[in-house]
Amino acid sequence: MRLSGGVEWALHCCVVLTSVVEPVPAARLAELHDVSPTYLAKQLQALARAGLVHSVQGKSGGYVLTRSPSSITLLDVVDAIDGPAPSFICTEIRRRGPLATPAEACTEPCPIARAMSTAESARRDALRAVTIADLAVQVDISSGEGTLDGVGTWLRTGNA
């Protein structure tokens, strides 16, 4: 089971977008991350469709976060890029074959499906507990205070 590779790019984009107030062109974000602009544009469009970034058209257009980084969670970004479908789908195996569980005993989900969905919820809860603002703080701690300010300056001016 593998998350889309776009999740890593999208999370990094959201974190660097915390350092600016003006829209940043997709091409500039691609240059910062040294990645194909077409590929990054795809991730940014998915973030836009999920309402996490807003695309501003025109000469000084680009992408901005639509709301405070403290109200965008990791789960929002992961679902935007990878889709919100559950990782385990119960196909009602229990209703098959010569000893099929009768329909009247199937009003609740199968215990196996229930256990799988508990595990999935644990993952989603953990992703929901962390915001882009939390990550921005951690990046500054890990890479040195002022790191994201520096990124913001570069995104605006092209100078580090």
Add this chain to the structure above:
Amino acid sequence: MRLSGGVEWALHCCVVLTSVVEPVPAARLAELHDVSPTYLAKQLQALARAGLVHSVQGKSGGYVLTRSPSSITLLDVVDAIDGPAPSFICTEIRRRGPLATPAEACTEPCPIARAMSTAESARRDALRAVTIADLAVQVDISSGEGTLDGVGTWLRTGNA
């Protein structure tokens, strides 16, 4: 992100195998579940490779659990079928581009990768907390006491 569809079949097979002591031919398990024998054999072989079931050759051959259902976890089965690779792979995006984080600041994993891996661990912990024995108890509660005994009789004799 989607788990292999084989996970549901493999979990159901492990649960029904708690009801027998003698090996059950793959074809019989396939008949019980009304599924293609070739497809089910693939899942059983993966369980065997992971050391969860043992394949007994010969006339009264088939599959048995290799150990007590209380020491086989959901995680064991999921990893056996879906593979144990993490769902998020960090490709070290932070080391790319004009503002790359210098190598000496990258001795710890990126905070983003850390948060993703915390969420993955929450899922794995939840899967590790449930055993095949737990599921067997729940199946009997949900489908009625004696359900798995009935399945055991059918697997041995072909009669419900």
